[in-house]
Amino acid sequence: MMENNQAIGIFDSGLGGLTVVKELLKALPNESIVYFGDTARVPYGNKSKKTVCKFSVENADFLIKHEVKIIIVACNTSCSLSLNVLKKKYKVPVIGVIEPAVRKAVERSRGLRVGVIGTRSTIKSNVYNRALKKINKKVKIFSKSCPLFVPLIEENWINDDITLNIAGRYLSDLKKREIDTLILACTHYPLLMRTIQKIMGRRVELINSAEEVAGQVKEHLELSGRLREAKQKGRCLFYVSDEPAQFVKIGGKFLGRKMSRVRKV
Amino acid sequence: MMENNQAIGIFDSGLGGLTVVKELLKALPNESIVYFGDTARVPYGNKSKKTVCKFSVENADFLIKHEVKIIIVACNTSCSLSLNVLKKKYKVPVIGVIEPAVRKAVERSRGLRVGVIGTRSTIKSNVYNRALKKINKKVKIFSKSCPLFVPLIEENWINDDITLNIAGRYLSDLKKREIDTLILACTHYPLLMRTIQKIMGRRVELINSAEEVAGQVKEHLELSGRLREAKQKGRCLFYVSDEPAQFVKIGGKFLGRKMSRVRKV
Numbered sequence: 001m002m003e004n005n006q007a008i009g010i011f012d013s014g015l016g017g018l019t020v021v022k023e024l025l026k027a028l029p030n031e032s033i034v035y036f037g038d039t040a041r042v043p044y045g046n047k048s049k050k051t052v053c054k055f056s057v058e059n060a061d062f063l064i065k066h067e068v069k070i071i072i073v074a075c076n077t078s079c080s081l082s083l084n085v086l087k088k089k090y091k092v093p094v095i096g097v098i099e100p101a102v103r104k105a106v107e108r109s110r111g112l113r114v115g116v117i118g119t120r121s122t123i124k125s126n127v128y129n130r131a132l133k134k135i136n137k138k139v140k141i142f143s144k145s146c147p148l149f150v151p152l153i154e155e156n157w158i159n160d161d162i163t164l165n166i167a168g169r170y171l172s173d174l175k176k177r178e179i180d181t182l183i184l185a186c187t188h189y190p191l192l193m194r195t196i197q198k199i200m201g202r203r204v205e206l207i208n209s210a211e212e213v214a215g216q217v218k219e220h221l222e223l224s225g226r227l228r229e230a231k232q233k234g235r236c237l238f239y240v241s242d243e244p245a246q247f248v249k250i251g252g253k254f255l256g257r258k259m260s261r262v263r264k265v
Numbered sequence: 266m267m268e269n270n271q272a273i274g275i276f277d278s279g280l281g282g283l284t285v286v287k288e289l290l291k292a293l294p295n296e297s298i299v300y301f302g303d304t305a306r307v308p309y310g311n312k313s314k315k316t317v318c319k320f321s322v323e324n325a326d327f328l329i330k331h332e333v334k335i336i337i338v339a340c341n342t343s344c345s346l347s348l349n350v351l352k353k354k355y356k357v358p359v360i361g362v363i364e365p366a367v368r369k370a371v372e373r374s375r376g377l378r379v380g381v382i383g384t385r386s387t388i389k390s391n392v393y394n395r396a397l398k399k400i401n402k403k404v405k406i407f408s409k410s411c412p413l414f415v416p417l418i419e420e421n422w423i424n425d426d427i428t429l430n431i432a433g434r435y436l437s438d439l440k441k442r443e444i445d446t447l448i449l450a451c452t453h454y455p456l457l458m459r460t461i462q463k464i465m466g467r468r469v470e471l472i473n474s475a476e477e478v479a480g481q482v483k484e485h486l487e488l489s490g491r492l493r494e495a496k497q498k499g500r501c502l503f504y505v506s507d508e509p510a511q512f513v514k515i516g517g518k519f520l521g522r523k524m525s526r527v528r529k530v
Contacts, residue, residue, distance in 0.1 A: 040312070040313070047305070048305070147416055147419070147420055148413065148416050148417065148420060151412055151413050151416045152413065154412070155412055155413060162427065162430055162431055162434070165427055165430070166427055169427070
């Protein structure tokens, strides 16, 4: 069956989605991946629904042209504004980053006290709150936007006293609220896992949405009998809409390995 | 002469240009001002020349509809990519933020060792280097991008130990280079004047481009006999392209007074 050898498609407004690719490579090392980062139009966070839907459809169309067997929407803004549109439009399954993380958080939280951290626009949109309440109305949600995390990560100040200091300030309210589970509602944030865990302490479980999405994709491909059958490792292709230099430079950190085969569309 | 009572027009990709408005209000308290902040499409820094030119022309057209007598381009990216286009297109004078700052820096620097700090895209563009060299080939230029300054300011962490700490790290190279003059090549940065001066020491003169632009506008209006003649204070009107809430909230800090009359276009 040729079609099982088709690639997994994934798009993001920029490079954050590479943390999802990292988890896909771990969970499904034999799969091929086509990634599209819309670096010329990043960020989506402050753009209108109409515009974000238009961009998301264009990105998904690009992946469809590469004959992917599934589409992962790795951008939180795209997920909250366009996921339903994409699900209706395409025959292949479309998976977002919000639902897998939310499901896992409710599953893991003993006291149903869940924290959510993300960019200003994600937090303001309340999309995680709605998704959590949909699964369990009793869950108490405490959210906090951490607008400096993305620029700190893109500055590559990852294991850094300044970043630890800033994380301490952002997270102090959530600590006081005694949450037991914390959703990293931004695909950049897995790079700060160690810092965030240090601040929150061992008793708070961090939910890495990248890892949860990869798990859901694996489950779906297994259940539908669509895992790649080739014995050798899959290929990763990366496409971006702006000059690839900055993407390649920082992307390696996100991916946990050196990047190659990055092309401008 | 009715036309001298026309407003001064000013646009920026966001709210940084409000530091220019603050200086205009100081230098020319009787003038009226129309401000446009393109908050729906901010930031311009990573967008192509063609796109930035298109946006800049649209912004300037909006000001022209308000019958302004002069246009100030308060966005560094717009200045470096579209100032010549705008100068050719409009009959009213068009003034950018780069040239006044650069002229002042060369005038004030005793040792001709000039530092330039700005966003990643401004520094990468080398536009300040070219402008400085055009005035004096002998000037030694040391530049440094400070990508965290804008998000720190927008987080309102202005007089803050974390910001002082980050500034110390960004500016340490420039200190070692023994510059005597430092251009703040981003309209957000005047809010960090005190922090930056503390790090650089009293012997380094900071060039606030907002102040220099206001000075040049005053000079121009005086020389051309176009100062507003009314005795009472002028009116300030603010327009933005996205929801005004965030703009109003942070804008007051930039302006040094409470904002009113902000409308979405």
